Amino acid sequence: MFNLQMVDLKRQYEKIKPEIDAAIQNVLNSTAFIGGPDIHAFAKELAEYVGVKHCIPCANGTDALQIALMALGLEPGDEVITPSFTYIATVEVVALLRLKPVFVDVDADTFTMNADSLKKAITPKTKAIIPVHLYGQCANMDAILAIAKEHNIPVIEDNAQAIGGSYTFADGTTKKTGAMGTISTTSFFPSKNLGCYGDGGAMFTNDDELAEKLKMIANHGQKVRYYHEMVGCNSRLDSIQAAILRIKLRHLDEYCDARRAVADYYDNAFKNNAHIVTPFRAAYSHHVFHQYTLQLKNVDRDEVSRLLTERKIPNMLYYPVPSHKQKMLEAFGGAEYQLPTTDMLQECVISLPIHTEFAEEELAYIVKNVNEVIDELTKA
Ligand SMILES: *Cc1c(COP(=O)(O)O)cnc(C)c1O
Secondary structure, eight states, rough: OOOOSSSOOOHHHHHHHHHHHHHHHHHHHHHHSSSSSHHHHHHHHHHHHTTTTTEEEOOOHHHHHHHHHHHOOOOOEEEEEESSSOOOOHHHHHHHHOOOOEEOBBBTOOOBOHHHHHHHOOOTTEEEEEOBOOGGOOOHHHHHHHHHHTTTBBBBBEEEETTTTTEEEETTEEETTTSSSSSHHHHHHHHOOOOOSSEEEEEEEHHHHHHHHHHHHHHHTTTEEEEEEEEBBBOOOBHHHHHHHHHHHHHHHHHHHHHHHHHHHHHHHHOOOTTEEOOOOOOOOOOOOOSSEEEOOSSOOOHHHHHHTTTTTTOOOOOOOGGGGGGGGGEEEEGGGOOOHHHHHHHHHOOOOOOOOSOHHHHHHHHHHHHHHHHHOOOO
């Protein structure tokens, strides 16, 4: 009946096609494929948008995290605290750099780093904390930043899922996600809230020295060409992606509003279903709904997922296996970890389609099917 997708990039592109096509053609005409003027303009515009002094584009969100950790000058074996309940990239880069990932639990309502769990995980070897603004909701930054400050530990915000969101501190000041950490990182993977048409990422900081270092590491450790001061890597955003992102950045707030409107629709439609817990919206956070993720109660989540797929209703489990249970990371924990909320969420979360281009009939159709499937499975 409908051709539903988790994310509809085609309809979004069609709406801005003339602008995008012209921007791409402009790069083609210039042949400045790497390091052209769009890169610098985009970095400046995005830094202004987020409210941070420096934005350093790079090849993807995973590289952004890796380079951020490299810039902090950590030693092998240093501990880095992350939530287990995140996309694997957050943790993978820690292990890749021979650092030690230390996993903490998340809050059952916001799905983001739990402050008590963080407090207990800190040791003299803790050298970085990476909160993740999961699904578009900002982590509890008042608590996290206070703990980090007390122990003088840098914070890297993994803002891959929440660009455009914001956080209001207890004192009333509001900052955009990505503007609060020592360094923050994001991804422009096509399905992210600010997505390009390939791979891309960026790092942000207010610290001039760190900015210089991030830039050097992303460029083979050089400031002056062919004079390499430190071991780095090759991580660039290309000019075509930057040109696309400059246009999409102008639409970002409108895209976030469209996602929030979809979330409102779903929230309202599911509010009387006793088997569904709709996403919590923390008062301190402007949630930008990268994902719309339900918790299912007293119904077999995997069966719900299977039956929805049978009915051609796209749905995803983000994430079926938390980091501390991944084979890749078995050297770093596994059974020794007690993360009850993470375990609980692993069993009950399911994400529904969310994007910027829905027609109301499509949402109604999704909701009807979700409610029907749950009814079917819970009828006595
Ligand atoms: C997408 C994502 C990343 C990685 O971004 P890529 O551009 O795919 O490398 C990192 N962390 C989180 C939380 C993400 O969702």
